[in-house]
Every structure is written in C-alpha cells, then in structure tokens.
Amino acid sequence: MGEDGANDEVKLNHSEHIEVATEEIEQNDVRRRKQRNVDLKHVDEAARVLGEAKVDEGSIIVSPEDDRRILHRIDVAVLPAILLVYFLQQLDKSSISYTAVFNIVGETHLVGTQYSWLSSIVYVAQLVFQPLSSYAIVRLPVGKWVFFNILCWGIVVASSSAATNFAGLIAARFLLGIFEASIAPSFIAITQMWWRRREQTYRTAAWNSSNGVCGVFGSLVAFGVGHINNTHLKPYQSIFLFCGCITIATSPFVWFFLPDSPATANFLKGQDRVFAIERLRANNMGTETKVWKWNQFWETFRDPKSYLWFAMLFLAALPSGGIGAFGTLIIQGFGFDSFQSILFNMPYGALSIVAILGGAWLTNKIKLRFPVIVFLCCFPVAGCVALLKLGRGAEERGSLLAAYYILSVFGGIQPMLYAWAPLNACGHTKKVTTTAIFFVAQCVGNIVGPQVYQPSMAPRYTPGLIVDLICWSLLAVVACITAAYLALLNRRQEAKRKRLGKAALVVDTSILTIEDAAKAREYREDAKNSKEQKVTNDQAFLDLTDFENEDFVYVL
Template sequence: MSVAESSSVSESFSKEGESTVSSPVPQARTSALRIQGDAALAVLEEYPPRAPISAAEDTKVRRKIDLGVLPVVLLVYFLQQLDKSSLSYTTVFGIIEDTNLVGSQYSWLSSVVYAAQLVWQPISSYLLVRFPVAKYLFVHVLIWGAIVAITAAAKDFEGLLATRFFLGISEATVAPAFITITQMWWRRREQTMRLSMWMAMNGVTGMAIGKVNCEQVGSLLSYGLAHIKGSLRPYQTIFLFNGLLTVVCSPVVLFVLSDSPTKARFLNREEKIIALERLRENNQGTESKVWKWDQVLEVLVDPKTYLWFSLLFICAVPSGGIGAFGPLIIQGFGFNQFHTILFNIPFSAFQVIVTLLAAFVSTKIKLKWPIIFALTLPPIAGASALLVLDRGPELRHTLLGCYYVLSFFTALQPMLYTWSAQNTAGHTKKTCTTGLIFVAQCAGNIIGPLLYQIEDKPFYHRGLVAKITAAFLAFRNRQHAGIRLSLGKAADIVDMSLEKHTKTDNAEQAFDDLTDSQNEDFIFAL
C-alpha cells in the first residue's frame, strides 16, 4: 500500500459518507477495508479529517474513558483474584484436613485451574475476535461466580478438582479480554499504568482477604466470615460468599462496560471520533470481527512470540508456587493461622506499590526492559536468604522480611503483558499473541505449585531474556525505518503514542487492521 493511496483514503470521506474523490481505486479500497479493516473505520469514514486534537479535548475524553471503563475492569479483576486465591487462604482454616487431602492433591487443586485455562486459551482467542468482548466477558464472570459458590458443597478431592477445573475454564478469558480492552481504549503511553492498575488488584485482593479473615479487624464482614457458627465450615463460607458476590456484581459488566470505543454509551459522536483519533498513533487499531489466518501464521513465525512466551513462563513458575503456598510459607515461620493471614497483608500491599511504581517509572522513561531487569534483583536477595537461613523462632521476623522482598517479582507480569501488548498489531494477531503468552503463564503456574522451589536461577534468566527482547525490538525498528525510507517517508519518526498528548500526524494505516510487521509506520516500544 502506497503513501498516496493512504492519503487519498484519509481525504475521501465527507460527513455524509460520500466520497469526495471520484477515483474508483480509493472507493474499492474503502469497500474492502470496511469488511476487512478495523471497526473504527465505520465511524471515522462519516467525517472528513478533523483538526488536530487539542490537549484539553484529549484530557477530557481520556478521563471519561477512565471513568467509563476502568472501574469495571478493576472490579472484575478484583473478584477474579478473590475467587481464585480463596483456596490458598482456606488452607489455614482446615480445608486440607476436612476434605482429607493427601500427598500432592492440594497442589493439583492449584495447578488444575491453569491446566483448564491452557486448554481453553486457543478457543477463547478465537471467540474474543468473533463476539463482542463485554458480552462475552459477562457470561464468563457469571459462570465463574456460580462455580465458586458451588465449591462450598465439595467435600473431597474429586469434588474440589472438578469445580476448580471449570473455574479455570470460566476465568480463562478474563485477563486476555482485559488486555484487548486496554489496547482498544488507551494510547500506548497510558496502557502501562492502566494495565498495571488492574493487575495490582492481585495485591488488593490479598489485603482484602486478610482483613476479611483476620480476627484483629473487628468489622461485621470479618465477624461474619471468620467467626460464623453453624453447619458450614469457615472455608465453605468463604467460597459461598465470594461466589455469590461475583454473581451479584456480574450484571455491571453487561450494562456498564461497552464493547469498543465505537459503541461507547458514555461518549457522544464527537467524543467517539476523538477517542478513536487518540488511538491512531498506536497503529494497533481497535477491533475487527474478521478472523485472519495470515495473522495467525505471523504469530507463529514471529520471533517476538517466543521471547514473550519465555519471559512469561519463567516468571510464572515462582509466581504459581508463591501464589499457592504463600500463606503456608508464612505459617512455616512459626505463626498461627490468624497471624499468617495478617502478615500476608504487607506482602500484598508491597505488590500494589511496586506494580504501580514500576508502571510510573516505565511511563516516564518510555522504556520497559530496564525496569523488568531491575525488578528481578530484589527477589534474588530474598530468595537466596530464605534458602540459607534456619527456621528457628528467633529468625521468624527476618524470614518474614525476606519473604516480603519477593513481592518485587509480582510487578514483572504486568510489565511483560504491557510490553507484549504494546508491540503487537492486527486484531487477530493481538488476540492470538495474548492467548499464547497466557498459555505460557498457565504452564508456569501448573509447574510452580507441583515443583515449587524458591531459587534465584529463574530471575537471572528473566533478566537475560529481557535484554535479548529489547535488542530484537531495536533491530525491528531499524528495519521499519529502512522500509519507510524506501517508500519516500521519513526514516526517523517520533512515537507519539508514548507522548503525553496525541497529534494524529502520521499513521495513515492505523485502522487498516495491519500487523506490526505489515505496517512500516509501527514503532516497537523498548
């Protein structure tokens, strides 16, 4: 596609939707793009090219998007982590003894969730392209809430295993859907913080569960869950409460969350145009309901895919272990069950702080790889100390401090998700890449609880792979610069998607649903 063709298409739409250029070539291309291109074209083609977006317009629409989308995303991810992590906290309330779990059965209850997600990810990637994302998400939220509530009735390993497997199926689409949502609503500069915010709900969930179950916190909810008397065991009450809470909250997804900026109920027509133009420099588009097999093939032959896969897998192995065994690790330092829950709250708080701080610094310096490498260093020290220190009662506070240092690794996953999301274009390719990196995460989380050891070696590997990834992205930027030069464009262009405000200058092909390899204007974020 030539620059002349791109410019003529941009100039060919009037407000009434009629072409102002009589040439049949732009009309044919426009017809093809309406079918094969991005959903944004259906809105943008109704208007002539508008003046550059002012800073005030940019800020106003961004704030409306933050208020219209982000609260729902935060709520749903909070509920997902609340439901998923309920199992780890029920260990200190007798679930292992009451359900007669032996050997590696408890570990399998953690791993089976990710095994189910691994199975469902390819199917979910396809369905995320074919169906409206908000409605598809609502169905899964409703189902997983019901499954968590039903888990309260499980009385043995087989019952727990079955409910945990179907929980994994129903939750498999949540994080991939949220990455898709983040890509279609926010500019690349803004994506890092927004994605980190909803992933920080992992830590918020940990603090919430701790407060709910800790007898030192004298709230009505705490009393009701931790001290309820009756036929239900405390862990059954936790499952039942969390599941029903999710079911009650699920309609929020259906009635509040919009499927895309083109269908945003909280934006008027002019604001929709601004919302879409804000995304132009991303060169990632919004969404397309056409499944493109050529983009699937590109995912499989793109070296970046395997770099993301390696990074997420290495990160997920220790994450899966600590996620499943964290409370038991603290309990092993010599604390009772309520102190165990209480002392896990600072770990979760550190997780929130480190995740958001890493996102803030990354946005400021416009780089990912140095932050990823730096985040691996503190866990090396903490993990090494836990390996060599004794478990005597006089060292339990020192051990607890070393355990808290491990919280730095929790910021790695949102940074890696953002890094991958910002460097992928083409709706089918974006969805498939997200699905594959979640396969890597699922595989790591399966292995983590089963073969769990806190060791420093994986952290070194993450730092090494991060450097290799950054070098490869820099190489791809040089390739794109050469292509632009050969087409008569400027070789060196500023990535406005990482600047504070958009200018909508370059990116004529932004909504053609081209992949990052096909679009020479795409700039890879380091």
C-alpha cells in the first residue's frame, strides 16, 4: 500500500473514532434530557423540591457560612433522635447478656444451647424480615416507620419479664428481632439523605458509639436493678421490665423529632430547604424516592462489591455476636462474681466508644477507609491471642482483663463498614438493597457468633476465641481486596468520562471540609463558563446508580 493510501486509512480510522466518540456524547446528552424530563415521581425527592422551587441544576451556591449554619441545624434536629433510638435498641437487645450473670439460665431452666439461641434468634428474625424492611424503608415515611418499630419492641421487651421458660423467652426474642430489623438500615438511609459523604463518617460513628454508651449505662442499670429485692420478680425479670418501659416512655420523642426527609422536614423553611438539598449534590447519591426500581435491585446483585460487603460484614458480625452474648460470662470466667462482672464490663463499653470515634477521626484525616479497618483489626487479634495463651489463675486477672479490654477495639470496625459500603452505591433502590445485603450478612454472623460459644466451654471459651481470631484476620485481607477493586472502578469511571468529553480526573467535593468545598465551588463556576465539558454533578438527583452515573467517584 502506498504512502497516500496509508494516510487515507489513518484519516479514515481517525474520522471513525471521532464519529463514535461524538455519537456516544450525543447519546449521553439524549439520555440526560430524557431523565430530566421524566415524571418527577420517578426521580429523587430532591429533584422534586428543586423543581417546585424553580431552581436550575447547580445554580444555587451555598456559602461556607450558610453551609455551617445548615449543618448545625441538621445535627441538632436529626442526630439526637437517632442517638436515642440506637441506644435503646442496643440496651434492649443486650439485656439478655445482663440477665446472664443473674442466673437466667437456672431461673428459667435453660439447657444445652438454649441460652445461645436467645441471642441468635433475634438475628434469625431480622434475617427473615429484612426484605420486607427494605421495601418499607423505600415506600413509607422513614421517621414514622422507626417510631412504629421502637414502640412495638419496647412493648415486647417489657412483656419478656413475664416469660419463665425457654418457649416464652424465645418467642419474645423473635418478636424483638422483627421490630429491630429496620432500625440500622433506616439510620443508614437517613444518614445518606442528610449529610455529605465526609460528614457521614462522623455521624455514623456517633450513632454506633451508642453501643459503647449502652455498655456503660446498661451495666449500671443491671447492677442497680440486680440489687432490688422483690419477692414477685426475679432479677432478670426486673431488668427486662425496666429496659422495656424506658423504651416505651421515650418513643413519642421519635414521632415528634425524627423527620422523614429534607424534602418534608418542618425545621427547614424556604431557601434553607433548598440549601440543605443542594449541599448534597456532590455526593451524587440523591436523598430518596418512593418508587421501587427493579432494574436497580437486580443491578445490586450483578455488582461484585455487594459480595465483598457481605463478606466483611459477616466476618465483623460473627465475633460481635459471640462476645456480645458471652462477654459478661467471659469476665466471670476470670474468677469474678456476678456484680463484679457487670461492673468490669463498663470499661469495655467506654473503650469501644474511643475506638469508634478515633477510627472516624483517622478516616477523615487520611480520607481512606481500608487502612483504618486493617489497623483496627490488629487490636482484637492481639487481645484474642493473649486470652488464648493466659491461664485463669487469680494472679492473672489483671492481665486477662487487659486482654479482654483490647478486644473492645473491634467495636470500631463495624461502624466503619456501615459508613464505607453505602458511600459506594447510589440510586435509592440500589442503596437500600445494598444495605439489606450487608445486614443479611450481619444477621448471619450474629446468628453463628453465639453458637461458637457455649456455657459448657467456660471458663476459657477456646473454640469461640479461635473462630473470632480467624474472622478478624480474614477481614483485614478482604478490606484490602475491596479497596483494590474500588480503585479499579475509579479508573473505569475516568475512562468513561474521557470518552464522553469530560475531564477524566475530578475532585470529590463530598469528602472535603466546608472550607475546601468552597474552593470546589469555584471549579463549578469555572465549569459553567468553560467551553470544555466538565463534571458539575448535574445528574446527582436523577436517581441513577453508580454504574449509570459517570460522575460518581468511589471512596476507598
């Protein structure tokens, strides 16, 4: 072939390449126009509010001062109700472990694995009702749905005081699991619809730290109630009755103070509502929509990330379930009496708060999740090895307690996963389905966890500790694999943006501080006036999935 022919062929190939790229860009523009013109009921609630306010996409500029003011209002209005409900959930669910040191096994004539099943059955119920719970979160006002569930489980816990045998206890615990099934998934959905991705880490850590607060307060409650001399009620019955009545009495607070969404919250008026929604644009995750989308549901199961989240949540939940049910009994195995075991459980709760909040701070400091998870896994591994190696003599009680307290750092791992997984999925149905998947994993882990510990293993509980050690070690490995896969997805997103004529590399403003986000606003202003097509997050409220929205950035 001659030189002219070769040049013609190069020109032809170049021309074809341009035509393909142009066609792809045009198809993308058509897709956007169709999405923007779709019936408002099929897009995010945020798009409806902005549409009713006649606000053009990306035209609202939220100043740093307004940003801080709105964030403060949201924290004051939304966060207290979340903290209260999650604390009550943990208190009521953990009440079984407080009753353990007051001889609920002997008082109700439990045998074999029956005590272990009183912990596992809660998660069996949550597992069974998780699909219904996920559907309800999409279809119903989330604040009212949470109120209904908290009132019902409070009644169930108070009624548990009437149970005097395994049949009554297992039935009550199953009902407790049904009504608690929606709480954590609801709170993840609420966190996503109110806060930026950087802010979500701290807020998720805050409501998960209620676990530690429960460990301290619940131990004090059990210690105090256990000293009550009542001829009509056993100590375990008094604990159930006290915890249940607290929950029932505080449930109206949730009805009045937990809003359903930014689109309907009473504490936001006029421009403040628009600001609250606009500040979430950089998330590229929307707020909520009341339409269940089956294409997003099935996409979740085609997404490899879903199975990585499942694996990590299972590996984190299994040790949590075992130690949650047998923690006070493990301490009692060091040679302490019932009341001492309850009191020595309090520092464990306090240290888990430090681990949760410290992990959140470190995450936002380095803007990465997986190294923090690997770091947190090192502590329970060390504590577990120490408990396996140490004897159980009176002279080693101090060392045994220290090793047990080191285990408490694993309390910071699960909140990290709660925050990490939802940050990497968008599309309301996909987000809810992703949350359901890893809560199924959590349920399975919490079902299995108490079964690897048995009362007959006292005082060393060697098989359970070995299983926990394996789980924490594997969790660190899977976290690294997940991070590598997310990095690969980000490279694919960059290539997709490049094909569509956009800037390949973008700044993820959702993980920046308010001050840094102000600089990012300058980028958006520049993008409006530039001939080059840049990423302005104009698809943020179209209820697209992370596979469909090329502007989405995955968080490692």
